[in-house]
Amino acid sequence: MIDARSSAGRNDVQPPPSLGATEGFEPRVDARRRRADLWRQGFRASTLVAILVLAALLLNVANSAFGYTAVQVKRDPATVLYHGVALDQLDAAGLVGLLESELKPGVVRRLNGEAPLVSRSVRDLHALATERIVQPKVVRTWSLLDSVFRRGAVRRAHAAEFPNTALVFRSWLTADFLLSPQDPDPEKSGVSTAIKGSLWMILITILFAFPVGVGAAIYLEEYADKRSRINQLIQTNINNLAGVPSIIYGMLGLAILVRFLQPFTSGAIFGMAGGDSPNGRTILSGGLTLGLLILPVLIINGQEAIRAVPQSLRQASFGLGGTKWQTIWHHVLPGALPGILTGAILAVSRAIGETAPILVIGASTYVALDPSGPFSKFTALPIQIYQWTSRPSDVFRNIAAAAILALLILLLTLNASAIFLRNRYRAKG
Amino acid sequence: MAIAAETVSASGRARAEVRASLRRRSRPTESVIQGLLFLCGAISILTTIGIVFVLTRESLRFFADPDVSVWKFLTGTTWQPHLKQFGILPLVNATLGTSAIAMVVALPLGLAVAIYLSEYASSPMRNALKPVLEVLAGIPTVVFGYFALMFMTPLLRLVLGADLVSGYNMASAGIVIGILILPLVTSMSEDALHAVPRSLREASFALGATRLETSMHVVLPAALSGIAAAFILAISRAIGETMVVAIASGASPNLTFNPFQPAETMTGHIARISSGDLSFNTIDYDSIFAIGLMLFLMTLGLNAVSQRIVRRFREQYE
Numbered sequence: 001m002i003d004a005r006s007s008a009g010r011n012d013v014q015p016p017p018s019l020g021a022t023e024g025f026e027p028r029v030d031a032r033r034r035r036a037d038l039w040r041q042g043f044r045a046s047t048l049v050a051i052l053v054l055a056a057l058l059l060n061v062a063n064s065a066f067g068y069t070a071v072q073v074k075r076d077p078a079t080v081l082y083h084g085v086a087l088d089q090l091d092a093a094g095l096v097g098l099l100e101s102e103l104k105p106g107v108v109r110r111l112n113g114e115a116p117l118v119s120r121s122v123r124d125l126h127a128l129a130t131e132r133i134v135q136p137k138v139v140r141t142w143s144l145l146d147s148v149f150r151r152g153a154v155r156r157a158h159a160a161e162f163p164n165t166a167l168v169f170r171s172w173l174t175a176d177f178l179l180s181p182q183d184p185d186p187e188k189s190g191v192s193t194a195i196k197g198s199l200w201m202i203l204i205t206i207l208f209a210f211p212v213g214v215g216a217a218i219y220l221e222e223y224a225d226k227r228s229r230i231n232q233l234i235q236t237n238i239n240n241l242a243g244v245p246s247i248i249y250g251m252l253g254l255a256i257l258v259r260f261l262q263p264f265t266s267g268a269i270f271g272m273a274g275g276d277s278p279n280g281r282t283i284l285s286g287g288l289t290l291g292l293l294i295l296p297v298l299i300i301n302g303q304e305a306i307r308a309v310p311q312s313l314r315q316a317s318f319g320l321g322g323t324k325w326q327t328i329w330h331h332v333l334p335g336a337l338p339g340i341l342t343g344a345i346l347a348v349s350r351a352i353g354e355t356a357p358i359l360v361i362g363a364s365t366y367v368a369l370d371p372s373g374p375f376s377k378f379t380a381l382p383i384q385i386y387q388w389t390s391r392p393s394d395v396f397r398n399i400a401a402a403a404i405l406a407l408l409i410l411l412l413t414l415n416a417s418a419i420f421l422r423n424r425y426r427a428k429g
Numbered sequence: 430m431a432i433a434a435e436t437v438s439a440s441g442r443a444r445a446e447v448r449a450s451l452r453r454r455s456r457p458t459e460s461v462i463q464g465l466l467f468l469c470g471a472i473s474i475l476t477t478i479g480i481v482f483v484l485t486r487e488s489l490r491f492f493a494d495p496d497v498s499v500w501k502f503l504t505g506t507t508w509q510p511h512l513k514q515f516g517i518l519p520l521v522n523a524t525l526g527t528s529a530i531a532m533v534v535a536l537p538l539g540l541a542v543a544i545y546l547s548e549y550a551s552s553p554m555r556n557a558l559k560p561v562l563e564v565l566a567g568i569p570t571v572v573f574g575y576f577a578l579m580f581m582t583p584l585l586r587l588v589l590g591a592d593l594v595s596g597y598n599m600a601s602a603g604i605v606i607g608i609l610i611l612p613l614v615t616s617m618s619e620d621a622l623h624a625v626p627r628s629l630r631e632a633s634f635a636l637g638a639t640r641l642e643t644s645m646h647v648v649l650p651a652a653l654s655g656i657a658a659a660f661i662l663a664i665s666r667a668i669g670e671t672m673v674v675a676i677a678s679g680a681s682p683n684l685t686f687n688p689f690q691p692a693e694t695m696t697g698h699i700a701r702i703s704s705g706d707l708s709f710n711t712i713d714y715d716s717i718f719a720i721g722l723m724l725f726l727m728t729l730g731l732n733a734v735s736q737r738i739v740r741r742f743r744e745q746y747e
Contacts, residue, residue, distance in 0.1 A: 032639055032642070033639065035639075035641065036639040036640060036641035036642070039641045039645075040549060040640070040641065042541060043541045043542075043544055043545035043549055044545060044549070046537075046538050046541035046542050046545065047541070047542045047545045047546070047550075047558060049538060050538065050542055050561065050562065050565070050611060050615075051558075051561055053565075053608050053611075054561055054564065054565050056576075056580060057568070057572070057573075057576045057580070060575075060576055060579055060580040061572070061575070061576075064579065211469075212469045212472055213469075214469075215465065215466045215468075215469030215470075216466070216469040216470040216472065216473065218466055218469075219463075219466035219467055219469060219470040220470055223463055223466060223467070224470070231470075233474065234470045234471070234473060234474060237473050237474055237477050238473045239736060240477070240729065240732055240733070240736075241473055241476060241477060243662065243665055243728060243729075243731075243732035243735075244480065244669075244725065244728065244729070245665075245668070245669025245670075245671070245696065245724060245725075245728055246669070246671070247669065247671045247696050247699055247700065247721070247724075248480060248484075248669075248721055248724065248725050249480075250703070251480075251483065251484065251699070251703075251717065251718060251721045252476070252479055252480050252483055254703065255483040255487060255718070256479055256483060259709055292476050295472070295473065295476070296473065299470075299473065323456060323459055324459060324463075325458070325459050325462050325463075346567075349567060350567075352569075353567075353568070353569025353570070353571070353572075354569070354570075355569065355570065355571040355671070355672045356570070356671035356672055356675075356696070356700055359671075359700055359703065359704050360699065360700065360703040360704075362703065362704075362707065382569055382571045382672075385571050385572070385575065386571050386574070386672065386675070386676065389571075389574065389575045389578060389579075389676055390676065397579065400575060401575070404572050404575060407569065407572070408568070408572070411567060411568075411569070412564075415563075415564075415567055
């Protein structure tokens with residue numbers, strides 16, 4: 001501080017040699033103002049850069065998630081008729097009839113084996129008829145910016161390169177995309193398996209980390225003697241854990257949960273192991289790993305929320321003869337809950353986006369079956385994005401962008417609810 | 430207790446009964462609850478012990494392999510697991526390279542934004558800008574990886590030429606990591622600047638200093654320790670960052686000082702080797718734990734330094 005003051009004094013603010021020498025003083029003031037202006041522009045520009053980067057990131061994702069595609073069809077949908085009715089106008093019975101007349105009997109039998117055609121919904125049947133009879137295939141995609149601002153060039157390129165295809169503006173993020181399971185063909189692939197995997201995993205994370213985190217925060221704030229060695233150790237340790245790279249947690253999960261505790265995490269000791277051989281790479285391992293990861297953040301947040309509860313509330317409760325736990329349970333916790341919840345939502349939204357730790361514990365990248373419980377093999381939304389981004393083909397990049405949009409929307413919803421909670425809490429306080 | 434003492438002095442049967450009802454009762458549930466809560470706190474210790482134990486044990490197994498020695502691991506310049514060459518230098522070099530690029534981006538930019546927010550921006554402006562940074566901080570790292578590969582790399586190739594910049598490279602990963610840690614640098618630095626007492630600024634203004642001179646010569650030096658702590662924590666974050674380098678920096682351990690060449694980092698290598706079904710009891714499995722131990726020690730050291738600085742900084746103002 002002393003340094004700061006002396007350096008300010010040392011600066012060009014020294015008084016001029018004599019009070020009358022204002023001619024020498026004025027120009028320097030101007031120069032100083034110019035310099036100040038220049039730097040202020042610099043600071044403002046830096047802030048602008050930060051905003052532009054965020055805009056570029058979002059635009060970059062949207063750029064691949066929407067745009068023109070050249071679609072090649074095996075049969076023009078206009079020529080697909082059943083008793084003179086066009087494909088789009090057919091009802092369920094008509095669609096079944098169409099499928100039975102167009103497809104080979106063996107294929108129809110197999111489809112009936114998966115789920116009887118007559119019991120399927122019109123939407124499913126329409127999608128099936130399109131997929132099997134029209135057989136559309138995306139042969140080239142254009143970015144959103146090209147599609148909007150260089151429409152003419154896109155049209156010309158399309159006409160020159162793919163004369164026999166239709167030029168269709170397409171959003172890769174569709175209801176079908178969100179509801180379909182994973183598929184080797186990127187055009188049919190969806191994220192429902194990944195979303196369910198993420199949700200299951202987060203459920204485990206919350207069930208494990210929330211009670212433990214709140215419990216630890218209560219212990220450290222209400223019970224722990226701040227001078228005792230062990231409590232100081234716990235506190236330092238939590239601060240250190242918050243800085244450990246997430247991939248290290250993945251390695252902890254891999255060695256302890258997946259490998260050492262395999263009978264537990266694969267469900268074998270409960271007789272619930274899925275699949276042929278017990279394997280610890282399950283939703284349970286993923287959820288617990290992420291739980292350990294967000295625990296330090298949860299504890300630190302919880303401590304702050306508990307500390308913010310006025311001491312008078314505790315004293316009032318003690319004065320009426322409440323025990324320590326009664327005081328905490330009935331007075332401290334309700335007061336701290338909004339703060340705890342806000343921190344918890346932010347921690348959970350961080351966990352949803354975490355990729356590295358669950359990549360290391362071995363979330364499978366290709367899982368076609370929806371997870372059925374904590375002992376299922378699984379994939380998660382960020383893993384799916386990573387996997388698709390690493391593929392060289394264009395269409396994979398498009399669906400990666402669509403999956404990112406789905407993830408960002410999920411996270412924004414969570415964050416918005418946290419901000420809403422915080423503001424309500426502030427208004428009350 | 431005081432009440433109990435009073436009742437003792439005044440004798441009488443009725444009073445004795447009151448005394449009995451006021452005597453401190455033993456409450457087993459209370460102690461059980463306290464025990465449970467202590468266990469919750471102790472889980473964090475168990476986590477640390479678990480991390481240290483796992484990393485050390487598997488690393489020891491790795492170094493027990495006849496093809497591996499600690500010396501060759503620390504000084505070897507080739508990492509080729511299938512040739513039994515385990516020299517960590519290419520991975521460490523790439524990690525330090527991407528982190529250095531990240532810091533070159535994040536430090537000036539983050540500090541400038543922090544100074545702008547804390548010293549220049551009006552309060553509505555600040556309220557509008559802070560959510561932008563919060564949104565940036567909330568975006569998952571895998572999205573930044575996508576951004577590095579799909580935006581930053583093409584941009585670099587466009588500006589500097591596709592011959593110079595390879596399709597996977599350290600520069601674009603480093604720049605994007607810099608953007609990723611920008612909110613951390615900004616918010617911690619701004620907190621530090623904010624903690625400088627107003628009186629210091631007012632004294633400087635009263636002496637005729639401009640806002641810039643006040644910021645640079647009064648506020649910044651006073652907040653320096655807090656800013657230094659933010660920088661060190663940011664370096665630690667950059668070193669531990671995984672997804673951006675796994676996606677954008679290439680998949681070959683490569684000892685190069687050219688930022689436009691592909692080079693795999695420590696975290697990138699761990700992610701690549703362990704994605705998919707890595708079988709236990711292989712040297713690949715053991716080797717990632719040795720890298721992990723190295724990574725853990727590096728980040729732990731940086732975090733410890735950062736915390737020590739923050740503690741000192743706090744003592745100054747409280």
